[in-house]
Amino acid sequence: MRFGFWQLERLEERRAVNAAAEAGMALPPLELDSAAIAAIERDPAAFVHRTAVARGTFDFSTELLLRGRAHQGRPGVQAAVLLQLEGMGRSLVVNRGWMPSPDAATADPRPMRVAGPVAVEGRLQLLPPSSGRSVRSDIAIGDTTVATYQRLDSEGLAAAAAPRALLPIYLEATTPAISGLVPVPPPVLDEGSHFGYAVQWFSFAAIAVIGYVVVVARKASPKARRKPVS
Numbered sequence: 372m373r374f375g376f377w378q379l380e381r382l383e384e385r386r387a388v389n390a391a392a393e394a395g396m397a398l399p400p401l402e403l404d405s406a407a408i409a410a411i412e413r414d415p416a417a418f419v420h421r422t423a424v425a426r427g428t429f430d431f432s433t434e435l436l437l438r439g440r441a442h443q444g445r446p447g448v449q450a451a452v453l454l455q456l457e458g459m460g461r462s463l464v465v466n467r468g469w470m471p472s473p474d475a476a477t478a479d480p481r482p483m484r485v486a487g488p489v490a491v492e493g494r495l496q497l498l499p500p501s502s503g504r505s506v507r508s509d510i511a512i513g514d515t516t517v518a519t520y521q522r523l524d525s526e527g528l529a530a531a532a533a534p535r536a537l538l539p540i541y542l543e544a545t546t547p548a549i550s551g552l553v554p555v556p557p558p559v560l561d562e563g564s565h566f567g568y569a570v571q572w573f574s575f576a577a578i579a580v581i582g583y584v585v586v587v588a589r590k591a592s593p594k595a596r597r598k599p600v601s
């Protein structure tokens with residue numbers, strides 16, 4: 372029974388997360404100026420899923436690929452890079468989007484690079500903390516080396532951003548077709564299978580209770596208590 376209630380709690384948590392995401396995405400785009408950056412640094416979680424516009428220049432010496440990212444059933448990777456924000460002394464990680472990769476691990480992002488100042492619109496997300504699960508693997512492309520990860524590595528990116536400070540959020544680019552990259556799709560805001568699982572657990576509990584009552588009732592019936600005639 373407790374597993375059923377646990378699934379209902381998970382359902383309510385998911386609904387709350389979905390509601391917050393919908394509310395964030397419904398707000399007008401946020402210009403990442405000095406005031407917005409100061410507010411983000413104070414409470415980054417308050418800006419998750421908020422649409423924002425960042426202006427600056429990509430530093431492709433910090434480019435990396437995120438392995439194992441599928442799009443419409445096709446294997447690929449996502450290209451991420453640091454954006455040096457104009458006049459802010461800050462760097463922002465930008466997930467620029469998806470590109471195909473037959474092995475979902477290696478690709479050449481150089482043809483997708485954009486020179487000069489850019490304005491990138493996208494959704495803000497919390498930059499995940501570093502963990503040992505994100506194993507780095509370097510690939511050689513021409514005369515350069517590109518690091519690949521399973522997930523964003525905030526510790527390595529913070530070191531690469533120095534002496535600039537790395538913001539605790541990153542931007543999932545939604546700007547259409549940045550040099551041929553496929554924009555990151557919006558999050559799926561469904562309720563998952565929690566309600567169905569809750570119904571299953573309550574059904575199991577009900578079956579167990581009914582079965583127990585039937586067994587007790589049979590044992591207590593006159594026929595069950597009647598002694599056999601010798």
